[in-house]
Amino acid sequence: MNKFKRNERIAAITQILVNAPNKVFTLTCFTEIFAASKSTISEDLVIVKDIFEKQKLGKIETITGAAGGVKYIPIISLEKKSEIIENLKNELSKESRRIPGGFLYLADILYDPSFVQELGAIFAEEFYSKEVDYVVTVETKGIPLALKTAHMLNVPLVVFRNTFKADDGPTLSIHYASGSDGRLKTMYAPKNAMKKGSNVLIIDDFMRAGGTIQGMISLVDELESTVIGIGVLFEEVMETEKLVDDYFSLFTIDPRKETGHVTIQSHILK
């Protein structure tokens, strides 16, 4: 049987925990891998836990009881959050991002794997306490962000669609009114997308009036589940009132032409 040094166990345990955020690993799982006693593994975990706290690399949480074990909760440090905000402000103020009609080009940012990983962790942090069963988004640009949030929370992702394809199987669909122009649109969900009575966290990349979010809420309702949280990356400043009121947005953005430049307000640092 292999014998492992403390150093080695610590490296391996860290890899396993960091690779699967919010997933509970039993002590037995590690005692088996390393042929070590529970008390040895517990000591290893204390070391990992302490250094993660000291270096702000996230939280190692111990769960006691029958379903007990240990898990890694990614937490983005305040310094890192400030850095994210600064970078984003610089990016968004670039002239080349401005699109006629008061829009901003955001696709490259929304599809940046490391960036959405960090943002996913920030959203997850906000909703850890809510016992989320599913993360839901609607295609297309919010998918990476929603996927990373789901990954950080260790729950499945469900994607609602604007079209209905042959390989979607039986679907539920609703009509919803776009908040900006009142135009009627359709949104589809696989009929068996989630267990009835689930807690749903809605994640989307951009909110103007909130019509799309309202549509998602209706569709979750049709699936007999409950929206327990709404997270939006960019919320646009509007003259009129939003259709949704209880949501968490990371940035307020004002790309209106009159001001000549984009202004961004961050809600990350509280």
Added chain:
Amino acid sequence: MNKFKRNERIAAITQILVNAPNKVFTLTCFTEIFAASKSTISEDLVIVKDIFEKQKLGKIETITGAAGGVKYIPIISLEKKSEIIENLKNELSKESRRIPGGFLYLADILYDPSFVQELGAIFAEEFYSKEVDYVVTVETKGIPLALKTAHMLNVPLVVFRNTFKADDGPTLSIHYASGSDGRLKTMYAPKNAMKKGSNVLIIDDFMRAGGTIQGMISLVDELESTVIGIGVLFEEVMETEKLVDDYFSLFTIDPRKETGHVTIQSHILK
């Protein structure tokens, strides 16, 4: 100044490396964080490297020279690969996944965060040597897989679309013929989606005749870049020849009604 024990440095270094696959960290980055000498950090890295190899947790690669440093390459072990194949076979043979028209319901699998993370690592492993600059996919179901592949390769993701929205900015578009029914479709890419002369890896979730992949190749060509690899998760058995010939698929799938059940062949274990 904080002094760190070897154990502590190893836990922190592991977290940092695992969190950012394929990203090069200089030794100086670590000597600064831990106020330790280069030789001390090098010794730490040897320990991490060895245990990762021993426990099949991935590869720690040292890059020498001016742009030198160290990076983590996620590698899925053979045991883990066999487990993935087994689970997938069980999942796909469930009667509830069969949709009229010879389709299979795959959305929940394609949106499963941990599953696509593992698959992304498998695709990345296949294309590490190709100097990929961008991963490209077309909306919608392939996005999570493509995102994770891009993350593992530490490159940006570009998503082509089937519609053209106001916030996409100037776009390039092409018509392409669906391989299955010959119907003409449109595909759009942001005009400045990638630097000219880039190496592109195409990732998609499903391939029938290959018309969509052909469309992506044309659009990459219009963007004045080159497709240097094609990765497909599921390839469907066809009576006729595929339109694309040089691709890497993880699974061949035969959901034809006559056979009464789905047969899957894996190309993961070589």
